[in-house]
Structures are given as C-alpha cells and as structure tokens.
Amino acid sequence: MKKIITFGTFDVFHAGHVKILQRAKSLGDYLIVGVSSDALNFAKKGRNPVYSEQDRMTIVAALACVDEVFVEESLELKGEYIANYQADVLVMGDDWAGKFDHFSELCEVTYFTRTPSVSTTEIIEVVRSDAFAN
Template sequence: MSKRVITFGTFDVFHVGHVNILERCASLGHTLIVGVSSDKLNFNKKQRYPIYKENDRLKIVQSMSFVDEVFFEESLEKKREYIEFFKADILAMGDDWKGKFDEFSDICEVVYFPRTPSISTTEIIEIVKSI
C-alpha cells in the first residue's frame, strides 16, 4: 500500500533546511502533500508577514520534484480537516513541533524529524537585517 504523507510550513526564504525536511517527509511514502502557510496565517502566528509572498512560496515548494500536491494552509485549527481531506497516512513535521500534533495519531501516524542544525529562516532574516 502506498503511503500519503502530509506536512505543513511557511517555507519563507527557502533554504537547505527546507529541502532536507521535505526530502525526509517524501521518504516516508509514495505521495507528499505540502500545506504552505498563507500570508494571513503567518501574520497571525508571528505578527509579521513572510518575506516572500504566499504565491511565490507555494511555487517554490511545488517546483520540488518529490512534492506531489501543494495547497495553502489557511488556519492552524484546520489541521485535522486537511489530514482527512487529503487522506494522509502520515503527518510529518520538524521536531520544533514535537508533541504538538500527537492528537492526530488517532487518524494517522505522526512523525517528527530533527531540524537541520545551524539554519533557520528567522536567523537568516535577522542576519540580513543587521547588514
């Protein structure tokens, strides 16, 4: 049976850490579905808009050869709906979210991957701002 894997993220200022996590997610199954946080959702979470607009971030993620489907995540509260709608067998996330999505283990397997050391979008943005 082929597994459908779903993951979520902002994917702003796309970097190797994003590639690594998406590759790891893709390795878990046959189909990788990615929810890209909308600009509005990102503002609600972080009180700032992403550097790259949502359509650009979606296009970047969509261009990855191992990504099969991409959609805009409009609300954190709709994770269960997204998992069910896309018939995901596995929810995979970075371990900065460890334990936060265990509630979905009743409908799918939940996997957390370690983040790529020494790289984060927030850190990159701060470095660029200080130059």
C-alpha cells in the same frame, strides 16, 4: 499508495526546507505540502513573510519530491486537511514535538529533527542587521 502530509511557511527557502521535504517523501509515495497563508504566518510569527504565499507555493511545488501543494489557512484545520487528503503520515519539525500527537487517531505522526544552524528567522535577522549596518 502511502500519503505523507506536512506543513510550513517555507519563507526564505533554504537547505533545511529541502531536507525535511525529502525526508518526508522518503516515508511514502506521495507528498502533500500545506504552505501557510500570509495571514496565518502573520498570526503565528507577528510578521509578514518575505515572499508571498503564491511565490512560496511555486517554490515548494517545483521540488521533485513534492506531489501536491495547497494553502494552509488555519492551524485549527490540520485535522481536516489530514482527513481531506487521506494522509497516512503527518510530518512536522521537532520544534512542534508533541503538539500534534492528538492526530495519531487520524494518521501516524512523526517529528523530524531540524537541520542544525539553519533557520529562516536567523537568516532574516542577519540580512536585516547587514542592511542597517551601512
């Protein structure tokens, strides 16, 4: 069985999230998804996610292409997650291109192109600007 692992915040879930997870699953038999904890999201992005980590995990786990979900507590633990889940392939968005190449000793590392014109950050900014426009 070929295991694929990927990571993300998956906040304000959108079509880009679905596409990257479906593409990741197409590389193997079993897709494992690390969902960033609320604390990790705040450390990475300087803001809390819109949806709680439990809600984000519930959304991701409900997808047919996802076989297992866990909370990613730290970026520094990615190697341990890869080893613990015995992943054969690490998939990340190309906004991380090159940043995880050192894991090629543990598994294959693949970067997928992000879906154009779809960004959680942009969606949040549009909602915020509309909310304050009135």
